[in-house]
Amino acid sequence: MTKRSLVTVSHAIERAALATAEDGPLVVIALFQRLPYFARERARYERIAAGAAVTVVGLVGEAPPGLPAGAYGVALGEAEELAREWSVVALTPRFGATLVARDCREVEVAETLEAGRLFDGRWGFRRDEALHEVLRLRSQLADRLPAEALAAIDEVLARVRDLPATPGESRAEAAIRLMAGRVERAYRPGSPTRPDGEPADAPVALVDEPALRRWTGLAGVTASGTLPVALIGVRVAEPAGTPERFGRRSAAREAQAVIGALTGPLRAIDRAVRLTPDEYLLILPSVTEEEALAVAGRVHAALAGLARSYPFVAYAVHAAVTVTDRRPLPVAEVRHAVEWAAREGVPVATVAREAAPVGRA
Numbered sequence: 001m002t003k004r005s006l007v008t009v010s011h012a013i014e015r016a017a018l019a020t021a022e023d024g025p026l027v028v029i030a031l032f033q034r035l036p037y038f039a040r041e042r043a044r045y046e047r048i049a050a051g052a053a054v055t056v057v058g059l060v061g062e063a064p065p066g067l068p069a070g071a072y073g074v075a076l077g078e079a080e081e082l083a084r085e086w087s088v089v090a091l092t093p094r095f096g097a098t099l100v101a102r103d104c105r106e107v108e109v110a111e112t113l114e115a116g117r118l119f120d121g122r123w124g125f126r127r128d129e130a131l132h133e134v135l136r137l138r139s140q141l142a143d144r145l146p147a148e149a150l151a152a153i154d155e156v157l158a159r160v161r162d163l164p165a166t167p168g169e170s171r172a173e174a175a176i177r178l179m180a181g182r183v184e185r186a187y188r189p190g191s192p193t194r195p196d197g198e199p200a201d202a203p204v205a206l207v208d209e210p211a212l213r214r215w216t217g218l219a220g221v222t223a224s225g226t227l228p229v230a231l232i233g234v235r236v237a238e239p240a241g242t243p244e245r246f247g248r249r250s251a252a253r254e255a256q257a258v259i260g261a262l263t264g265p266l267r268a269i270d271r272a273v274r275l276t277p278d279e280y281l282l283i284l285p286s287v288t289e290e291e292a293l294a295v296a297g298r299v300h301a302a303l304a305g306l307a308r309s310y311p312f313v314a315y316a317v318h319a320a321v322t323v324t325d326r327r328p329l330p331v332a333e334v335r336h337a338v339e340w341a342a343r344e345g346v347p348v349a350t351v352a353r354e355a356a357p358v359g360r361a
Contacts, residue, residue, distance in 0.1 A: 024051075096129060101122075109269050231281060321349070
C-alpha cells in the first residue's frame, strides 16, 4: 500500500470515530511514527478525544506534547517493532475499524517521496478485528499507559465482549473495499508515469532545484527517521590545461553524453539535478551504502569511458556518497565532501553522519 492510500483509509477511520452515534464508549489508538505526521492531524485528534472514552497516540522517541484530557501520549523506542507501524484502530461495542501497516522503507514512482512510500498493511471495518488489534496494542503499550487509561480501555473491551458483532459487517466492508480499490487504481494506472509526465521506464532526465525540493517534500510534511535516501554528489570537470575546442554542436553532444553517463545507472524512482555547470546531485531512495557506491562506480566508469568517443575530452571526476534518513537531506554536507574529494584527488568519498569525508579507491 502506498502512503497516499493509507492516508485515505486512516482519514475514513478517523471520520467514523468523529461521527455522532449512540454506540459508545469509544477507544481510539493511533501510531504515527513521527511527530510531524501527527502534528498535521492534531486538531482532528483533539476532536476525537473530546468524544472518546480514551485516545492513545504513539510516536517514536517522544510522547506528543499538549494532548487534551482523555488523550494519552506514548513514546516508542527507535528499535522496537511498533516504531515502524502506522496503525489506527477505533472500537465501540457496535463498531470497529482498523488500519495496521508496517513501513517497508521502500518507495515507488510518485509525485513526491512521501506519497510513494510503501507499507505492508491491511485494513478493515469489522468490529472483532478491531477488538483483536486493541488487545494487541494494549498488551504492548500497557507499561507506558497510566492506570486510568488502561481502565478506560478495559471498560470498552468488556462492553464489546458482552455484545455480538453487528450483522451485515461483511456486506458494508465489501462495498467499501470496492470503492477504495477503484480509487487506488485511478491513482496507480497500469502504465505509471513519473511526476515529469514521462513513462516510468523512460530514461531519467535532469530536474531543476525547485522540482527537487517539491519531490523531496520540503513543501509538505516529511520527517526524519523513515525512508533512507542515498545522495551521490558528482563533479565533472575538465583538467586544467585542456585545449579549448570549437563548435557548439560538439560541445552540446559532449554535454548530453555527460548527462547520459550520470543518469544511465538510475532507476525510474531516482532523481538527478544539476547544481552548477560542473556539479550534479543524484538522489536514490531506499538503497544501501554498498548499492550507492556501486552506482557511483558505474557513473565514474561511464564518464571515464567518454574519452573513447570524444578523444580530446578527459574529464576529472570526483564523487561523494552518503545514505541518510535525515530531512531535509544533507545536500550541503555532500557538496562539501565533493569539494574535499576534488582537492585531495579522491575518486569517491563516503560521508558518515556527523563525520568528515572518508576517501575510497
